[in-house]
Amino acid sequence: MNWLSRVRNAMPFIAKRETEGNLWNKCPSCSQMIFIKEYEENLSVCTVCGHHGRIGPKARFQQIFDDNGWSMLPTPRVAEDPLKFRDSKKYVDRIKAARTATGEHDALLNARGKIEGQGVVVGVQDFAFMGGSMGVGVGEAFIAGAQAALADKVPYIIFTAAGGARMQEGILSLMQMPRTTVAIAQLREAGLPYIVVMTDPTTGGVTASYAMLGDVQMAEPNALIGFAGQRVIQDTIREKLPEGFQRAEYLLDHGMLDMVVERKDLRQTLARLIGYLMPEKAAA
Amino acid sequence: MVALLEFEKPVAELLARIAELRESAGATDIDPEIAKLEAKADRLLHDTYAKLSPWQKTQVARHPDRPHFKHYVGQLIDDFMPLAGDRAFGDDQAILGGLGRLGGRRVMVIGHEKGDDTATRIRHNFGMGKPEGYRKAIRLMELADRFNVPVVTLVDTSGAFPGVQAEERGQAEAIARSTEKCLELGVPIVAAVVGEGGSGGAVALAAANRVLMFEHAVYSVISPEGCASILWRTAEKAADAAEAMRITAQDLKRLGVIDEIIAEPVGGAHRSPAIAIDALGAAIGKSLDSLNGLGRDKIKQQRREKFLAMGGL
Numbered sequence: 151m152n153w154l155s156r157v158r159n160a161m162p163f164i165a166k167r168e169t170e171g172n173l174w175n176k177c178p179s180c181s182q183m184i185f186i187k188e189y190e191e192n193l194s195v196c197t198v199c200g201h202h203g204r205i206g207p208k209a210r211f212q213q214i215f216d217d218n219g220w221s222m223l224p225t226p227r228v229a230e231d232p233l234k235f236r237d238s239k240k241y242v243d244r245i246k247a248a249r250t251a252t253g254e255h256d257a258l259l260n261a262r263g264k265i266e267g268q269g270v271v272v273g274v275q276d277f278a279f280m281g282g283s284m285g286v287g288v289g290e291a292f293i294a295g296a297q298a299a300l301a302d303k304v305p306y307i308i309f310t311a312a313g314g315a316r317m318q319e320g321i322l323s324l325m326q327m328p329r330t331t332v333a334i335a336q337l338r339e340a341g342l343p344y345i346v347v348m349t350d351p352t353t354g355g356v357t358a359s360y361a362m363l364g365d366v367q368m369a370e371p372n373a374l375i376g377f378a379g380q381r382v383i384q385d386t387i388r389e390k391l392p393e394g395f396q397r398a399e400y401l402l403d404h405g406m407l408d409m410v411v412e413r414k415d416l417r418q419t420l421a422r423l424i425g426y427l428m429p430e431k432a433a434a
Numbered sequence: 435m436v437a438l439l440e441f442e443k444p445v446a447e448l449l450a451r452i453a454e455l456r457e458s459a460g461a462t463d464i465d466p467e468i469a470k471l472e473a474k475a476d477r478l479l480h481d482t483y484a485k486l487s488p489w490q491k492t493q494v495a496r497h498p499d500r501p502h503f504k505h506y507v508g509q510l511i512d513d514f515m516p517l518a519g520d521r522a523f524g525d526d527q528a529i530l531g532g533l534g535r536l537g538g539r540r541v542m543v544i545g546h547e548k549g550d551d552t553a554t555r556i557r558h559n560f561g562m563g564k565p566e567g568y569r570k571a572i573r574l575m576e577l578a579d580r581f582n583v584p585v586v587t588l589v590d591t592s593g594a595f596p597g598v599q600a601e602e603r604g605q606a607e608a609i610a611r612s613t614e615k616c617l618e619l620g621v622p623i624v625a626a627v628v629g630e631g632g633s634g635g636a637v638a639l640a641a642a643n644r645v646l647m648f649e650h651a652v653y654s655v656i657s658p659e660g661c662a663s664i665l666w667r668t669a670e671k672a673a674d675a676a677e678a679m680r681i682t683a684q685d686l687k688r689l690g691v692i693d694e695i696i697a698e699p700v701g702g703a704h705r706s707p708a709i710a711i712d713a714l715g716a717a718i719g720k721s722l723d724s725l726n727g728l729g730r731d732k733i734k735q736q737r738r739e740k741f742l743a744m745g746g747l
């Protein structure tokens with residue numbers, strides 16, 4: 151049984167959606183209606199145009215890890231709403247809504263497991279949780295993931311997805327940039343690989359910190375990756391943005407990535423890379 | 435005369451009245467009245483600045499007459515030797531740096547320069563750094579590290595430049611690496627937020643052993659206007675966003691994000707720049723002395739532990 155069919159057999163969410171009568175997925179890129187089962191069996195990549203849909207941590211873990219070989223790490227608890235922030239809504243209510251919608255505690259989850267027999271810790275940012283935004287909870291989860299990798303003496307792989315900082319946590323969200331950077335430095339000093347896979351979208355403070363500090367940097371096709379938002383840039387320069395601007399292939403052309411990897415090839419690519427960077431583990 | 439801010443209008447009216455009286459004067463019998471009005475204006479200025487809202491502080495922090503990098507360097511740094519270039523692309527004028535002496539101590543000074551008239555603002559790109567600016571900062575920090583020279587940074591930027599070429603040359607990567615460099619230095623780094631501390635473009639120079647901040651400076655993850663236009667869907671709610679985000683030195687001290695607040699002269703640093711600049715110089719000197727002789731590992735460890743502890747339960 152190849153790994154793709156293993157993934158197919160481990161898709162508990164399909165049945166749930168079917169009972170809701172939501173059988174079709176409209177591709178945001180080519181507008182084709184695709185049978186949801188077929189779409190998810192294809193790793194949430196459009197079978198018509200190849201558009202890589204956004205997926206959450208659980209689906210990602212399922213796709214990346216060896217079968218039955220992974221377990222979730224606990225999500226660190228942090229101060230809730232440290233600024234008592236409210237805009238049109240209270241921040242605590244926004245968090246509550248995000249938790250209800252996703253069933254998760256915050257926007258970054260870690261799991262420990264194996265990729266083709268090689269131990270790793272994988273962190274996945276969840277765009278569905280408040281746009282994947284980086285607050286204290288995300289920063290703390292990143293640090294916990296890196297430290298779990300340190301403890302296990304295995305690589306830390308992060309899948310980034312974020313609209314940027316969690317504005318509702320103000321300066322504390324900005325401080326996650328240096329905080330996560332310290333965790334990366336500790337991995338480096340321990341001689342452990344830190345691998346970044348950027349997924350759609352990766353922008354703002356996340357890009358300007360841990361997303362750009364990988365030993366090796368990959369991205370999924372067509373992922374939006376940048377520091378400044380396109381609207382902000384357009385307002386500043388007052389001219390049309392170049393074709394493909396801030397897309398994964400564009401960043402590859404400009405030397406900011408090592409490779410753009412299709413989702414179906416990610417697992418194998420990561421396994422090969424780890425085999426090169428940690429040959430003694432690969433032999434085990 | 436310094437440019438007056440919107441909320442200083444009552445003070446401005448008093449000052450106008452005083453000027454009027456002076457003009458029509460010559461007669462000594464109105465002197466007592468002028469003195470009374472002047473005392474009143476002073477008191478009003480004092481009271482206004484004692485309870486500035488976060489949005490008002492933002493205006494003060496952005497005041498065109500507020501001292502800039504070149505003023506701090508001019509007054510505080512002896513024998514300044516500017517250093518230039520990232521050795522890869524160019525020399526960014528928004529981020530300047532060089533070697534010098536602060537009260538006799540060797541330092542590498544790096545900071546944002548906004549410029550203070552149309553020509554210099556354009557030249558310095560309003561203090562918005564580009565990748566080559568952050569890469570120059572990295573270069574200068576590495577140089578300082580190798581020759582055991584402490585680093586002093588002066589943060590004053592609305593943010594890193596949002597432009598097509600800046601993105602193409604890796605703005606995000608340059609900021610990430612600059613932050614990383616601050617954190618791996620074996621020499622002390624003391625950062626001072628002297629005006630605006632705007633987002634990643636600020637933190638890239640401010641991941642320091644000690645972070646100082648002027649009394650009316652602001653430091654935030656996004657500008658109040660930017661936050662308001664996203665969360666309130668109109669930039670006109672900037673004052674509310676400034677309030678909600680906790681961007682003042684007083685708030686950041688409470689949150690443990692900065693280490694020390696430097697008092698400004700009554701009416702803000704722009705009213706008595708020389709006094710403000712001296713106060714900054716003294717505070718930086720004291721911070722450098724407190725870190726002196728700690729040893730490379732301890733310096734690095736102190737910085738890491740400080741940031742790792744931030745925002746914990």
Ligand SMILES: [Zn+2]
Binds near residue numbers: 182
């Ligand atoms: Zn499609």
